[in-house]
Amino acid sequence: MKFRGKMIDPNCIKQFIGILGCMTKLGKSCILRITTTDLYFIVRESQTISASPLIWCTLDEGHFFSEFGMEGLSTVDNEIYLEFVAENVARTLSALKVSGTAKSVKIKLTKKLSSPCLTFEIDLPSGSNHSRLVVHDIPVNLVPRRLWNDYVEPEVVDPDISVHMPQLRLMKSIIERMKNLANMATLHVTSEGLLTLTVETEAVSVTSHFDNLHVEKQKEEEASVTIELKRLSNFLAHEQLNPQKVVCDVLQSKLMHLNFLSDSYSLQYFLPGINDQ
Amino acid sequence: MKCLLDGTSVKVLARAIHSLAKIGDELHIAPTENGLTLKTVNASKSAYSAFNFHIPFFLDYSHISENTVQADPDDDTVIKCKLPMKSILSVFRSIGSLEKSVETCKIMLPLLEALLIIEFKCKHGIVKHFNLRYFECESVEAEFSKEGYPSKFSCSSRFYSETLLSFHSSTQEVTWSLAMDQVHLSNHIDDEIDPSKCVRTEVTLAKDEFIEFNVALCTQVTFCLKELRAILAFAEALKLDLDCRMEGAGQPVLFSLQKEDLYSADFLLATLSPALDSTVSVSSRTAKHEVSASNHPSPVPTLRNKTDSKSISHGNLLGSRNGSRVNLPTPSVRQTSVNDTPENTSRLNSLSLIEPHPFPDMEVDLEPEIQPPPAKRARARYIFQNCLKSTQEFRERQTEVFAPDSEEDE
Numbered sequence: 001m002k003f004r005g006k007m008i009d010p011n012c013i014k015q016f017i018g019i020l021g022c023m024t025k026l027g028k029s030c031i032l033r034i035t036t037t038d039l040y041f042i043v044r045e046s047q048t049i050s051a052s053p054l055i056w057c058t059l060d061e062g063h064f065f066s067e068f069g070m071e072g073l074s075t076v077d078n079e080i081y082l083e084f085v086a087e088n089v090a091r092t093l094s095a096l097k098v099s100g101t102a103k104s105v106k107i108k109l110t111k112k113l114s115s116p117c118l119t120f121e122i123d124l125p126s127g128s129n130h131s132r133l134v135v136h137d138i139p140v141n142l143v144p145r146r147l148w149n150d151y152v153e154p155e156v157v158d159p160d161i162s163v164h165m166p167q168l169r170l171m172k173s174i175i176e177r178m179k180n181l182a183n184m185a186t187l188h189v190t191s192e193g194l195l196t197l198t199v200e201t202e203a204v205s206v207t208s209h210f211d212n213l214h215v216e217k218q219k220e221e222e223a224s225v226t227i228e229l230k231r232l233s234n235f236l237a238h239e240q241l242n243p244q245k246v247v248c249d250v251l252q253s254k255l256m257h258l259n260f261l262s263d264s265y266s267l268q269y270f271l272p273g274i275n276d277q
Numbered sequence: 278m279k280c281l282l283d284g285t286s287v288k289v290l291a292r293a294i295h296s297l298a299k300i301g302d303e304l305h306i307a308p309t310e311n312g313l314t315l316k317t318v319n320a321s322k323s324a325y326s327a328f329n330f331h332i333p334f335f336l337d338y339s340h341i342s343e344n345t346v347q348a349d350p351d352d353d354t355v356i357k358c359k360l361p362m363k364s365i366l367s368v369f370r371s372i373g374s375l376e377k378s379v380e381t382c383k384i385m386l387p388l389l390e391a392l393l394i395i396e397f398k399c400k401h402g403i404v405k406h407f408n409l410r411y412f413e414c415e416s417v418e419a420e421f422s423k424e425g426y427p428s429k430f431s432c433s434s435r436f437y438s439e440t441l442l443s444f445h446s447s448t449q450e451v452t453w454s455l456a457m458d459q460v461h462l463s464n465h466i467d468d469e470i471d472p473s474k475c476v477r478t479e480v481t482l483a484k485d486e487f488i489e490f491n492v493a494l495c496t497q498v499t500f501c502l503k504e505l506r507a508i509l510a511f512a513e514a515l516k517l518d519l520d521c522r523m524e525g526a527g528q529p530v531l532f533s534l535q536k537e538d539l540y541s542a543d544f545l546l547a548t549l550s551p552a553l554d555s556t557v558s559v560s561s562r563t564a565k566h567e568v569s570a571s572n573h574p575s576p577v578p579t580l581r582n583k584t585d586s587k588s589i590s591h592g593n594l595l596g597s598r599n600g601s602r603v604n605l606p607t608p609s610v611r612q613t614s615v616n617d618t619p620e621n622t623s624r625l626n627s628l629s630l631i632e633p634h635p636f637p638d639m640e641v642d643l644e645p646e647i648q649p650p651p652a653k654r655a656r657a658r659y660i661f662q663n664c665l666k667s668t669q670e671f672r673e674r675q676t677e678v679f680a681p682d683s684e685e686d687e
Contacts, residue, residue, distance in 0.1 A: 088476045091445040115473040124443075130486050134443045137477040 001080050001142070003034055003109040006067040010101045012264075016064055017093050018240045019057060019265060024086035024093070031143065031151055032118075034070050034080040037061060042151050043086070053231055054270040056154060063264035073145060080109070081143035081151065084118065092120060092136045103131060109140075116140050154270060157257045159249030160223035161189045162216040165258070168246060172236040174208050179229035181206060184274060188224040189250050191215060199229070216247055223250040225273035232256075235269055243267075278308035278356060278386040281337040287382045287397075289540065291369035292511050293328045298362045299507035300326050300544075305417050306393070307357045308340035308386070312540075317362070318417050323547035324504040325419045334539045336381070342388040356386045358411040360393060368395055368407050378403070419545050421531060426522035427493035428455050432486065434512030434519045434534075441502065441509070443480050450549070452499040455492045455523065458484045465499045465549070488518060496525040499549040508532055508544050526551040 007013050023030055023041045033040035039059040044052050061068045072078035106121040117137040124132045143151075165171065178185060178199045186198045193213040199206045241260060249257040253273050260267040282290065293315060297304060301317030301324070308314070312331040318324070332338050342356045369375065378399040385394040391412065397405040440462065444451060450465035463479040466472045484490045512519050512534050522531040527550035535541040 091447070092476060092478070094445070112477075113473040122443075130483055132440075132483075132486070133481045135479045139474050139476070 001073060001109065002069065002071040003080055004067070004069045004106070005061065005065040005108075006104060006106045007064055008066045008104045012064045013102055013105055015241075015264065016059070016105075019059065019267065020089060021093055022239050022241060022267070023055060023057060024090040028086060029083055030086045030089070032080075032082045032084065032140075033151065034072075034082075036070060036072075036078060039064075040153075053235075053272060054154065055235075055268070056270070057265065057267045059265045077145060077148075079148075081148055082109075082116075082118065082140040083143050084138055084140040088138045092138060101125070110137070112137050116142055154268075157249050157251065157255065157270075158219075159217060159257065160220040160252050161191060161218045162247055162249045163189055163193060163195060164214040164216065165246040165248045166195070166210045166213060168236060168239065168243075171210075172233070172239075175229055175233045175236060178206060178208070179233045183228055183230050184226055185229045186224055186226050187250065187256055188222065189248070190222040191218045191220075195248070217249075220252070223252045225250055225253055225256050226275075227256050227271050227273060231271060235271075241267070278306075278313070278342055278384075279337075279339045280313060280335045280384050282334075282382045282384070283336055284376070284379055284381070286334055286336075287379050288372060288376055289334075289515065290330070290382075291372050291375055292514055293330075293540075293542070294362075294365060294369045295372070296507045296511035297326055297328065298366045299510070300324050300504050302362050303359055304362050304365055305357070305359050305415070306386070307416055308355055310340055312338065313340075316417055319504065323501070325417070325545040326504070326508075326542070327419075327544075328540065328542045330540045331538055342386055354388065356388065357414055357416050358386060358391070358393060359413045359415050360409055360411045364409050365393070368409070421529070421543075421545055423522065423531065423533065423543075426524050426531065428496070428523045429489070429491045429520065430460070430487045431489045431518055431520040433488070434509050434517055436486065437505075437519060438509050438513055440480055440482060441506070444478055444502070445476075448478075448502060450499050450501050452497055453523065454495075454497045456495050457492055460487075460492075489520075494525060496523070498523050498526055498528075498530060500530055500546045504544065504546055505532070508534075508542075511542070 007016060019041070023043050029043075031040075031042040033042065037060070039061055041055070041057040041059070043055040070078075070080060072080050103123040103125050105123075106119075108119045108121070110117050110119045112119070116139070118140050120136045120138070122134045122136070124134060175197070178197065181204070182199045182201050184199075188196045188198065193211060193215050195210045195213055197208045235258075241262075243260040243262055245261045247259040247261060249255070249259065251257070251273075253275065255273055256271045258269040258271070294304070297315060297317045301319045303317060305316040306313070307316065312329055312334065314327055314329050316325070316327040318326075340355055342354060375397075379397045380400060381398045383394075383396040383398075385396075386392075387394065391410060393409040393411060395407040395409070397407075399405060441451075444462075444464055448464045452463050452465045454461040454463070460482045461479060462482070464477060466475050466477070508519070515536070517534045517536060520531075520533045522533070524530075526548060528548065530546045530548055532544040532546070533542065
């Protein structure tokens with residue numbers, strides 16, 4: 001199995017780091033799936049009450065990499081599945097982010113110390129035309145073929161209502177405060193473009209209203225789902241991508257789905273609803 | 278000692294104290310004829326740091342403490358003292374507010390009281406007066422010279438900072454591998470951890486990136502980043518270049534900086550001694566065992582010769598049993614190989630810290646006397662040093678009686 005990719009565009013590098021940074025803070029281990037056309041990052045949060053939330057991110061290799069080459073497990077299954085500890089990558093990348101613009105970033109699958117690693121070779125500019133080479137070796141595990149089916153792409157959601165989310169930064173700060181009151185919140189969306197988030201405790205009930213939202217699709221008049229604010233807050237806190245549009249799909253009592261729309265990548269966050277007794 | 282500083286100098290002094298505070302828990306103040314020296318040693322005796330402020334740094338400076346009550350030139354002495362870092366740090370804690378309000382600063386070590394007096398004259402006529410009491414007058418010295426290091430390189434402190442950014446903030450130790458035309462930094466992974474499970478980072482710095490680069494020996498040196506970050510915090514704030522002198526694994530590394538004739542600083546850091554291959558796995562287990570066994574405070578405090586004389590100081594800094602991280606050094610500079618026993622492989626060598634020794638010829642007698650293996654010999658020598666001294670100093674100590682014997686007959 002081989003993999004080699006090189007990024008030279010500073011914007012792409014920044015975006016890639018942003019995506020990776022977002023992924024890696026959300027779960028203990030992260031799966032990287034490499035195909036001939038795309039890179040997929042899959043994070044499944046651990047320790048869940050019910051069905052697990054899932055982050056699914058697809059990166060178009062053509063956009064990010066100037067050079068890309070891979071050879072999968074076999075000609076039939078021409079894909080590579082790697083598992084790595086999210087924290088390791090997060091640490092490496094925070095170092096990269098702070099050190100300014102890199103001239104190029106090369107990612108390779110290598111074998112060092114007789115175990116597979118994902119090697120990031122970063123070329124940093126430094127004063128007077130010199131370049132400094134920084135190499136990070138991140139240990140990875142190869143996921144065996146029989147487990148590949150666990151990481152199948154989730155089905156396309158057929159939502160009851162789909163709206164454009166308000167500014168994520170705004171939502172983040174509001175949810176941050178609401179989660180201190182209670183963990184369970186009810187998300188309610190109407191076909192008029194009104195989104196409300198309600199938290200109830202014994203003493204008080206707090207509702208945030210966001211209206212004039214653009215409605216994408218509507219099958220029903222309204223839909224609501226109960227979600228865990230802690231998870232949503234966690235996701236939003238680490239999200240650093242500033243996408244232009246985020247679509248929120250709600251499936252009555254079942255699912256809240258956030259879809260980040262962008263040309264070069266797609267990031268989806270599936271947050272299953274909690275069934276109240 | 279008495280000195281007067283202006284506003285900008287106070288800031289520099291405050292930054293120096295912050296930097297020293299990150300390294301050690303106690304500040305040693307030693308006035309000399311040429312200026313004021315602030316020193317500290319870290320708890321495991323693996324880092325020594327000294328800031329020297331020369332006379333031009335001060336508006337006014339006098340290293341002698343005069344007898345203010347009765348002008349008697351025979352009584353004037355040079356007072357050295359040792360303070361807990363916390364107390365002096367609380368005076369200089371906020372550099373921002375010092376910058377905004379302090380106009381001049383007077384620091385005094387009077388003869389007749391054991392106080393460090395700091396007085397800030399601030400804007401709007403405000404005067405802040407601090408009396409910091411000290412209890413001990415020990416000093417710490419490290420014997421080292423700036424010559425004699427085969428490898429030396431220097432560059433701006435910002436350059437070092439940027440390089441270290443590539444390493445995650447939790448990296449504790451970094452290995453510097455020197456070659457003829459480059460320096461290669463990599464994070465050091467403890468022997469006990471499987472390296473294939475850790476992220477390994479390497480940074481290569483070419484010779485041309487340095488201001489000065491002179492490597493004679495190709496070698497590998499590993500030391501802690503924590504102290505280096507403290508040094509860089511000071512150097513970067515004042516935009517200074519940092520010189521680095523290295524010799525080899527196990528030998529201390531010297532970082533120094535200088536600002537014209539105003540002040541200079543030296544930082545001596547201990548490095549990991551080279552591991553002995555055959556006994557690595559065994560030694561790491563024994564090392565762990567030793568760590569848990571010796572978590573009690575080292576015997577240093579009880580055996581220390583506390584003096585109340587202000588000039589002679591016997592700080593006992595021959596080394597502490599801080600787990601197995603530290604090799605007990607002998608008082609001469611280059612005998613660290615004696616202590617390279619299997620139990621202490623790849624542990625930080627403590628610096629050869631020396632203090633003015635009143636019995637300089639004693640060490641020569643000890644060597645042939647003791648038979649057991651080197652580490653035990655050094656340990657025994659250390660623990661029993663008072664017994665082995667040729668003379669004992671007995672001094673009548675004047676002590677104030679706070680509570681007389683209740684059973685004493687009138």
